[in-house]
Amino acid sequence: MDTSNDNSERSPDAGGEVSQPRMQVERQALGERGTYRQDYISFLNYSFFYGPAQVLYDIELAMPDRQVTALIGPSGCGKSTLLRNINRMNDLIDGVRHEGELLIGGESVYDPHLEVISLRKQIGMVFQKSNPFPKSIYENVIYGLRVAGRKKKSVLDEAVERSLRRSALWDEVKDRLHESAFSLSGGQMQRLCIARAIANDPEIILMDEPCSALDPVATGKIEDLIHELKENYTIVIVTHNMQQAARVSDRTAFFYLGKLVEYGETQQIFMNPANSQTEAYVSGRFG
Amino acid sequence: MKRFFDEELNTLRSHLSLMGEKAIEQLRAAIKALVERDRGAAEEVRRNDDILDELEVKIDEEAIRFVGLRGPVARELRLVIVGMKAGHDLERVGDEANNIAKRAIKLVDERPVKEYVDIPRMAAMAEDMLRDALSAFFDGDEAKAIDVCQRDGEVDKINKQLYRELVGCISERPSTTTAAIELMFVSKALERIADHATNIAEEVIFLLRGKDVRHTDEIKKTQ
Numbered sequence: 001m002d003t004s005n006d007n008s009e010r011s012p013d014a015g016g017e018v019s020q021p022r023m024q025v026e027r028q029a030l031g032e033r034g035t036y037r038q039d040y041i042s043f044l045n046y047s048f049f050y051g052p053a054q055v056l057y058d059i060e061l062a063m064p065d066r067q068v069t070a071l072i073g074p075s076g077c078g079k080s081t082l083l084r085n086i087n088r089m090n091d092l093i094d095g096v097r098h099e100g101e102l103l104i105g106g107e108s109v110y111d112p113h114l115e116v117i118s119l120r121k122q123i124g125m126v127f128q129k130s131n132p133f134p135k136s137i138y139e140n141v142i143y144g145l146r147v148a149g150r151k152k153k154s155v156l157d158e159a160v161e162r163s164l165r166r167s168a169l170w171d172e173v174k175d176r177l178h179e180s181a182f183s184l185s186g187g188q189m190q191r192l193c194i195a196r197a198i199a200n201d202p203e204i205i206l207m208d209e210p211c212s213a214l215d216p217v218a219t220g221k222i223e224d225l226i227h228e229l230k231e232n233y234t235i236v237i238v239t240h241n242m243q244q245a246a247r248v249s250d251r252t253a254f255f256y257l258g259k260l261v262e263y264g265e266t267q268q269i270f271m272n273p274a275n276s277q278t279e280a281y282v283s284g285r286f287g
Numbered sequence: 288m289k290r291f292f293d294e295e296l297n298t299l300r301s302h303l304s305l306m307g308e309k310a311i312e313q314l315r316a317a318i319k320a321l322v323e324r325d326r327g328a329a330e331e332v333r334r335n336d337d338i339l340d341e342l343e344v345k346i347d348e349e350a351i352r353f354v355g356l357r358g359p360v361a362r363e364l365r366l367v368i369v370g371m372k373a374g375h376d377l378e379r380v381g382d383e384a385n386n387i388a389k390r391a392i393k394l395v396d397e398r399p400v401k402e403y404v405d406i407p408r409m410a411a412m413a414e415d416m417l418r419d420a421l422s423a424f425f426d427g428d429e430a431k432a433i434d435v436c437q438r439d440g441e442v443d444k445i446n447k448q449l450y451r452e453l454v455g456c457i458s459e460r461p462s463t464t465t466a467a468i469e470l471m472f473v474s475k476a477l478e479r480i481a482d483h484a485t486n487i488a489e490e491v492i493f494l495l496r497g498k499d500v501r502h503t504d505e506i507k508k509t510q
Contacts, residue, residue: 220288227291243358247292271355 037105040065040234041086041204046100048081050093055081057259058100063251068226068235070249070266072242073281077255079238083206085109086236087123088116104204124197124233128209130189132181132196137164137173140181140192144200159199166232167195168225187218194225198233205229207237211244223248242282246270254278292357299349299370300425303377306342307421310377311414313339313384314480318410321391321473322403329395332388339381346374365497369490373424376483376490380417383476383483390469390476397466400456406470409445409477412438416484423491432495435488436506442481449474 039062048056056078063069071079084090085102088109102109109119121144132140141160142150150156160177164170169191173184181192190210197205207226211219226235226248239245245252245266252269254262254277262269262278273279280286313332320329350371353359359367416435423432453467453474492500500506 217288220290224291246356247358267352267356271351 036065036067038062038064039103040105041069041236042101042103042106043082044101044103046085046098046102048078048085048090048098049096051095055258056085059260061253061260061263063234063236065234066230066232067250068230068237068248070245070252071236071238071255072240072245072252073255073261074286075240076257078258079253079255080208082255083208083236083238086204086206087120087125089120089125091116121200122202123204123206124194124200124202125206126190126193126197126208126210128212130186130193130213132184132189132192135181136178137181137184137192138177141195141199143196148200163195163199164192166198166229167191168221168228169195185218187214187221190214190218190222191225194222194229198229202233204234204236207235209238209240212240219244242270242284254281256281292353295349295353295357296363296366299346299353299367302342302346302349303370303373304421304425306339306346306374306377307417309335309338309342310380310384311417313381314387314410314414314417317384317387317391318407320388321394322407324391324395326392326395329388329391333385336381336385339378343374343378347371350374362494362497365494369424369494372490373421373487376486380480380483383480386476387473390473394466394469397469398463400453400463400466400470405445405449405452406473406477409442409449409474409481412442412445413477413480413484416442416481417487420484420487420491423488424494427491427495429492429495432488432491433506436485436492436500439481439485442478446474446478 041063043059043061046056046059046061047054059082061082071083073079081090085098086104086109090096098110104119107114133143135143138160139146141163142156145156145159150159161170161174164173169188172188173192176183181189184192190213194205194210211222214222223244226237229235230250237245237249249266251264252266253260254269254273254275256277262273262275264274268274269278270282273282277286313335316328316335317332319325320332350367353367354364416438419431420435422428423435450471453471457464457467489499489501489506492498492506498505
């Protein structure tokens with residue numbers, strides 16, 4: 001999960017006292033699903049380098065708003081790098097550079113007027129291994145809000161309940177909100193991290209193999225949660241589990257050696273891929 | 288645990304249920320047209336066959352998508368496979384009803400060979416088997432599915448008996464040859480419908496037990 005220590009604008013329903021400009025994104029929440037912007041997150045001729053090593057090559061990829069896009073491919077294919085470019089997590093590594101454009105809602109994430117912290121505030125992130133803070137369940141959820149200077153108890157209480165409900169954890173923890181987050185099971189901790197990610201009311205949730213450390217039941221709960229969350233959030237998920245990509249995503253992008261091999265509707269990618277490498281990969285014969 | 292894609296299985300079930308109703312409707316309408324010598328009604332049955340064809344395609348699409356995207360295992364996997372196979376059987380029931388309607392149209396211009404007694408009786412038995420096989424599927428009722436399998440022999444018996452009678456009619460009154468042959472086709476179509484009902488019942492047993500009982504004496508042993 002991304003937390004920040006700036007005082008950014010609060011969302012209308014998250015509550016809070018502070019208001020500052022944040023990245024303006026163009027979202028078209030109009031009518032039926034499918035009328036949303038189809039290129040909400042856009043990579044345009046995008047390449048990325050770790051020092052002299054190029055890891056992404058001329059990526060052209062448009063991810064729709066409020067859908068789940070799965071990034072698949074063998075280890076080292078660049079999918080996690082691509083995911084971490086979206087919230088500029090890779091900026092923290094020395095010697096990185098990019099070419100091309102990366103737009104969210106039509107606006108470049110590299111716009112010199114854009115504060116990286118502000119960008120990261122609207123992009124929650126969930127990692128492979130759940131990483132709750134050594135605090136109570138309650139404090140974990142509102143950590144980002146506290147850092148942002150929100151103090152009003154009613155606002156924080158509301159954010160905790162809303163986030164835990166949205167992450168399908170409320171019923172399981174509502175009577176022990178002040179117990180340590182470490183008292184939760186692995187699957188619950190991961191849902192807590194999702195609750196923490198959405199407490200800041202982000203637009204986008206990035207998930208980097210969120211279920212790889214979970215048992216099938218916990219995995220099922222996270223998958224069901226992803227399905228529900230896409231009503232309100234644009235989700236990008238990296239997964240090595242082909243069945244998971246097939247189950248939870250609307251669109252799937254297959255990467256190999258830093259190149260986007262094929263991108264399309266998940267149904268098409270898994271049932272009738274156009275590229276023979278994609279077919280070999282999704283059927284477990286390669287990679 | 289309820290999963291977000293459970294509704295997709297319910298859709299598949301409801302399409303199968305609709306298909307079952309339509310197949311039975313077609314069978315009843317075809318037999319009625321035959322017995323009442325109603326050309327218009329028989330033509331209507333022939334026109335309506337497309338509905339079952341479309342439903343079969345829809346069920347196949349839904350099932351293939353579910354297997355491809357949801358990764359079903361165990362009973363859920365068997366349910367999808369059985370759904371597809373039952374859909375195919377019901378489409379074949381529709382084809383047989385269509386066939387009966389075609390024969391009914393030809394028989395309108397023929398002098399009756401004999402009073403319609405065995406054909407409606409066979410049709411009622413085949414319809415009951417079909418209805419019970421479907422209800423066994425939707426209710427998960429293995430005993431009912433076994434019962435359907437065991438009734439198939441009765442319909443076969445009437446079919447053979449009717450065949451012999453009609454051959455006798457042809458020998459005694461050669462002028463009835465055309466009509467008698469058409470009725471043999473009708474009888475055979477009803478016997479095939481009972482076979483499809485039996486197939487569905489066997490598929491239900493596979494769904495519930497996870498064991499294929501076709502071409503074995505498993506069901507006889509249950510008697």
